[in-house]
Amino acid sequence: MLNIRRDICGYCGACVSVCPEGALELVDAFLTVDTACINCGICEKVCPLGALEVVKE
Amino acid sequence: MKRQYDMLVIGGGPGGALAAKTAADKGLSVCLVEKRPAIGVPVRCAEGIGKELLTDFIPPDPKWIATEIERAELVAPDDFSMLLEPKMAGSEVGYVLDRKVFDRELVWKAAEAGAETYVKARATAPIMRNGAVAGAVIEQHGKTYEVNAKITIAADGIESKFAKWAGIDTTVPLREIETCAQYLMTGIDIDAQMTSFYLGNEVAPAGYVWIFPKGKGLANVGIGIGGGKSGAGHRAKDYLDRFVARKFPNGKSIELIVGGVSVCKPLSCTVADNMLIVGDAARISDPITGGGIYNALYTGRLAAETAIAALEKGDTRKAALMPYDTTWRSSPMGKALERNYAVKEVFVGLSDEKLNAIVHSISKINLEEFSTLTLITELIKANPSLLLELKHLKAFL
Ligand SMILES: Cc1cc2nc3c(=O)[nH]c(=O)nc-3n(C[C@H](O)[C@H](O)[C@H](O)COP(=O)(O)OP(=O)(O)OC[C@H]3O[C@@H](n4cnc5c(N)ncnc54)[C@H](O)[C@@H]3O)c2cc1C
Ligand code: SF4
Ligand code: SF4
Numbered sequence: 001m002l003n004i005r006r007d008i009c010g011y012c013g014a015c016v017s018v019c020p021e022g023a024l025e026l027v028d029a030f031l032t033v034d035t036a037c038i039n040c041g042i043c044e045k046v047c048p049l050g051a052l053e054v055v056k057e
Numbered sequence: 058m059k060r061q062y063d064m065l066v067i068g069g070g071p072g073g074a075l076a077a078k079t080a081a082d083k084g085l086s087v088c089l090v091e092k093r094p095a096i097g098v099p100v101r102c103a104e105g106i107g108k109e110l111l112t113d114f115i116p117p118d119p120k121w122i123a124t125e126i127e128r129a130e131l132v133a134p135d136d137f138s139m140l141l142e143p144k145m146a147g148s149e150v151g152y153v154l155d156r157k158v159f160d161r162e163l164v165w166k167a168a169e170a171g172a173e174t175y176v177k178a179r180a181t182a183p184i185m186r187n188g189a190v191a192g193a194v195i196e197q198h199g200k201t202y203e204v205n206a207k208i209t210i211a212a213d214g215i216e217s218k219f220a221k222w223a224g225i226d227t228t229v230p231l232r233e234i235e236t237c238a239q240y241l242m243t244g245i246d247i248d249a250q251m252t253s254f255y256l257g258n259e260v261a262p263a264g265y266v267w268i269f270p271k272g273k274g275l276a277n278v279g280i281g282i283g284g285g286k287s288g289a290g291h292r293a294k295d296y297l298d299r300f301v302a303r304k305f306p307n308g309k310s311i312e313l314i315v316g317g318v319s320v321c322k323p324l325s326c327t328v329a330d331n332m333l334i335v336g337d338a339a340r341i342s343d344p345i346t347g348g349g350i351y352n353a354l355y356t357g358r359l360a361a362e363t364a365i366a367a368l369e370k371g372d373t374r375k376a377a378l379m380p381y382d383t384t385w386r387s388s389p390m391g392k393a394l395e396r397n398y399a400v401k402e403v404f405v406g407l408s409d410e411k412l413n414a415i416v417h418s419i420s421k422i423n424l425e426e427f428s429t430l431t432l433i434t435e436l437i438k439a440n441p442s443l444l445l446e447l448k449h450l451k452a453f454l
Contacts, residue, residue: 010315012237014237016215045288
């Protein structure tokens with residue numbers, strides 16, 4: 001599962017552009033993730049602020 | 058919002074604004090949708106642009122020019138600095154803009170030309186008819202609209218999803234995105250007419266730190282690092298904080314900006330039936346500098362011109378829109394993208410020792426023309442060994 005820390009996110013869209021599954025979407029000033037996410041962790045790496053974490057279920 | 062337009066533009070950045078203005082000027086019915094509540098905000102840019110690049114589109118206006126730039130410096134990992142000045146000292150070579158005002162001005166010009174503009178209006182899916190884009194589903198203020206269009210322009214920037222939804226892979230490879238953070242800083246001791254670029258694997262791995270002045274003691278101080286170098290504890294913001302603590306310990310931050318810039322190859326094709334992709338959405342930022350304002354303005358206008366011609370002939374299928382793709386690829390911008398991609402691939406692999414040696418080779422260059430091409434040519438003259446590593450580039454130089 002991908003945890004989005006909205007308190008940290010600066011809604012820049014960098015993560016959206018690297019997600020291979022198109023699972024992330026920036027809705028104005030908040031980021032959403034949908035069920036297409038495969039927990040690959042690419043977005044977690046790219047975020048300039050560290051707002052994303054893949055949580056092991 | 059109407060049900061039908063000649064042209065629907067997704068995104069109110071420089072690319073979308075120029076497309077909408079160009080089409081509206083020719084009398085087309087145009088709808089531009091921007092998902093954010095205010096055009097250009099929050100900013101995702103260091104705001105630097107070459108002087109001659111801008112004047113091609115809009116006469117310079119003090120309203121959105123923060124500073125005029127007269128020179129630049131390239132700082133090596135060991136802090137040695139190379140000064141870059143135009144042949145005619147004292148003449149300005151570039152601007153640092155106020156993108157908030159600049160972007161709004163461009164959309165305002167599109168509106169004045171007759172385009173309808175909608176903010177906080179987000180495209181959530183393309184309308185597909187017989188496998189071709191025929192408009193988009195737009196959500197605004199809790200309502201959903203089906204907006205049909207003969208031509209749709211995807212100008213949705215780095216986080217572009219529209220072309221992806223229509224079946225084109227726009228994913229940026231992790232190692233080919235620059236992940237960026239920037240402070241607008243005040244109370245710092247800088248040369249207000251000079252931009253600075255800091256290189257080095259300690260300072261900014263696979264990227265650089267920039268200082269772009271916006272006035273006396275005021276500047277965008279930012280960093281981009283390669284996506285492959287980013288991770289917990291060593292993100293763009295971590296590197297930036299370290300740089301700022303060393304360089305401007307008494308500076309104050311009055312704005313935080315984050316963003317991503319693609320430094321990959323452009324999309325392999327930037328048109329589809331009834332659709333053209335422009336600006337960052339087409340992955341056409343400069344692979345060396347990360348600059349994309351000009352590229353967005355240029356492709357936005359060119360896409361609209363191509364669309365106008367296609368609409369006049371009544372054929373907006375992919376083949377009829379291909380002139381857009383082939384024209385920008387063979388333009389000076391397209392050629393620069395190709396060359397700078399190859400140069401970037403070499404530069405991201407250089408060690409700090411090598412970078413030091415390159416910057417030390419010249420302490421001052423008077424550039425005939427302020428461009429990455431003339432800079433690279435000068436660097437190669439002073440470092441003939443570079444030519445070996447760049448030999449596959451001979452054709453470009
Ligand atoms: C940190 C940083 C520094 C930079 N520095 C420079 C620089 O100094 N010089 C330079 O030339 N370039 C710079 N760039 C690049 C430059 O900012 C971009 O290339 C430029 O903004 C691209 O313009 P655009 O119109 O293609 O996209 P954008 O300006 O990103 O506009 C796209 C718009 O589309 C909207 N949108 C997205 N999806 C939807 C949707 N589904 N529905 C409706 N609207 C949508 C977005 O909200 C956005 O407003 C920098 C970028 C970053 C991140
Ligand atoms: S990259 Fe980070 S800051 Fe940017 S939108 Fe994604 S989560 Fe937010
Ligand atoms: S973890 Fe991978 S699939 Fe999931 S949102 Fe991030 S990049 Fe996309």
